[in-house]
Amino acid sequence: MDQPDKLPRRERERLRHRQEILDAARKILAVRGIDGITVEQVAREAEFAVGSIYRHFRSKEELIEVLISELAVPLFEELEALPASGLPFEEMLAEFVRTVHDTHIENLPVVRAFLAAPGNLPAIDGEFGERMRTFWQRYFAAFDALLRVGQEAGILTPGDRLPLTLALAGLLESFNKWALLVPNSTIPDAPALICRIFLDGSRARGASR
Amino acid sequence: MDQPDKLPRRERERLRHRQEILDAARKILAVRGIDGITVEQVAREAEFAVGSIYRHFRSKEELIEVLISELAVPLFEELEALPASGLPFEEMLAEFVRTVHDTHIENLPVVRAFLAAPGNLPAIDGEFGERMRTFWQRYFAAFDALLRVGQEAGILTPGDRLPLTLALAGLLESFNKWALLVPNSTIPDAPALICRIFLDGSRARGASR
Amino acid sequence: MDQPDKLPRRERERLRHRQEILDAARKILAVRGIDGITVEQVAREAEFAVGSIYRHFRSKEELIEVLISELAVPLFEELEALPASGLPFEEMLAEFVRTVHDTHIENLPVVRAFLAAPGNLPAIDGEFGERMRTFWQRYFAAFDALLRVGQEAGILTPGDRLPLTLALAGLLESFNKWALLVPNSTIPDAPALICRIFLDGSRARGASR
Amino acid sequence: MDQPDKLPRRERERLRHRQEILDAARKILAVRGIDGITVEQVAREAEFAVGSIYRHFRSKEELIEVLISELAVPLFEELEALPASGLPFEEMLAEFVRTVHDTHIENLPVVRAFLAAPGNLPAIDGEFGERMRTFWQRYFAAFDALLRVGQEAGILTPGDRLPLTLALAGLLESFNKWALLVPNSTIPDAPALICRIFLDGSRARGASR
């Protein structure tokens, strides 16, 4: 009874409000896209005053960063744990792809905000840009670590892992992003499909098929 | 004098100015990113007055649309001509991939503006969004037509072509976009690599390797 | 225990807190300048909550007024006592100048807040402006009373004392304010210098030098 | 007829509007003080739209800087020319004091904005603060150059000129600023009075009186 949430009432309320603001931002992001996120919109949606947003986030940029971070960090942690799991590589890959894919599906707008940026790099500078770059590198590094396992198991083409990384990332992104354009066209068991295409396309010569 | 430019002097001047504006916009896009394009910047770069931009383009949106269109339409035409070329599928694919890849490499900023949008779809409405959607569908359709040839030749997995389309498009996009993040990491002969990964990953069972 | 602090504990605490807030405000004023004083800054520095500031001061304006008042009132009282001290005028002047000068040196930020305002007079209205005007007049009056002694002693030019007041006040202010701009340029024994310049400049004709 | 203002109509209008904005700002400054200058106020007073202000001045800071600069630069030039004028020092001083005094009287609000700042120095940084510091140093330097002439003529105390500079600057500022507080008390021939006080107070020992 007295244990459940050690935090004092004030603190709990504060956190709840913070989450409400983030939820509102997510909603706007889904409905109006990244450029539709204005502090005023978020405030209206969250039913707070504009100034209140700034008691929780130092700037609009920080809010968006937190939005992405809340999604990305748990994902990264899950992905980074896989290589050490001892699973056979094929299962490891399947798990990896499934995890990324599910995250995409469930959070497409936020994921888009995360993935869309690298191409717009020149426009991003300052602390925010720096932090985003860190995210992308970590995302990348998770792919790299996975694929290294595949190489060491003799399943994937040895040598430079960058092409493999790009291939897998591209497949994952594409299956989500473009599918938006062709509604009603769900692709059955996309993760398995992605794994198969990737594996067959990247298998080391001589590796058993 | 002779036949090629039948247009009266006035008209030719007008077209030249229009191209100068578009060139200026491309330059800004490359240097400052999509958000760096302001009508005033474009005007300054093109050495025209702000108002003059509006003599050539009804709105900033239209200008950007034309920018994309000037890149995409010739590309589309080239891609759409391929299936009827009678080439063996593997060569046709190679040509397709090379064409898209080169366009990407040479016009990355504009290509980004074209490709980044679908995920932000909800944000785009009105005439502009409609026209962009048409572009994406045509882009898509070119892939589809190509891959149908591969299926008919018994080289690609039969059945739904959407997964194949997504795979190829994803590989192409990824090899360009993400490579930006890892400078100094040129991938030698990326088009050939993409073709190989795609083919091996999407080959019909029993098809000769 | 004994007599000095008759006040009950409650009241003493309250006063101590009030002083802590004022100290914090002084510190901010010194470090961040007058525009750097925000209620939140003061609260943070004083380690109180924002709302608590308002338990002690009706408004930010009142806080600043008290800040000035705490400095000015003891100064005024000291200055006002001088004319009745019976000292020879030259010593009286020296004491006056030294007192003002030391106050300036030790509390420059607050003094600036006090002295900067008259020129911005039009901007100041309401109760606060009224009280500030009272301060300036009292400051002025102290000069006037001092100089009257000098006139009555036949040392200073007789007649309108306003020019003398302005001269002395101007010398005092200038030696402090502008010295800020030329660091490393301490003026040795500034009070004596000010007295000498003022006296020589304002001496009654025929008065002994 | 065709000669009077070589500038094309457009340009003339532009300059006129710029001046109207500056006039409006001056008016606000006089009525509401330096903190009363908001871009919106200026725009309303000048009968322009807010955005229009920014076509003439990059920022509010620049506007204020121009306000000061328009006043100070001609003043500085006049003051800087005096030492080389060959006038006897007493006349040179009289001219100097009269010039500064008149400028003060005619532009008190702007002058206040210029003079009030040094004491608030900590708050001022960036390009704007830098430029202001340059102004103050130039103001200072003009005093210094004048007083050097007086020293070389054997009229002023030899040695460090800083105290002399401060004394003269202080007298000038004080006679203007504080006089505001005592309305209806015009000081007859203030410039002559300032000169006399300053000269008598700073005369070299043994110099003829």
Next chain:
DNA sequence: GATGAATGAGGTTTCATTCAT
């Protein structure tokens, strides 16, 4: 008394678009 989250008016700045010349 103390707390500190919430408020919202008000400030600066940007930029697509219009329109008189």
Next chain:
DNA sequence: GATGAATGAAACCTCATTCAT
């Protein structure tokens, strides 16, 4: 056609003050 000054809506952010706990 070309010009470019003017527009004003809309964006981000700050901060003195209030009030429920």
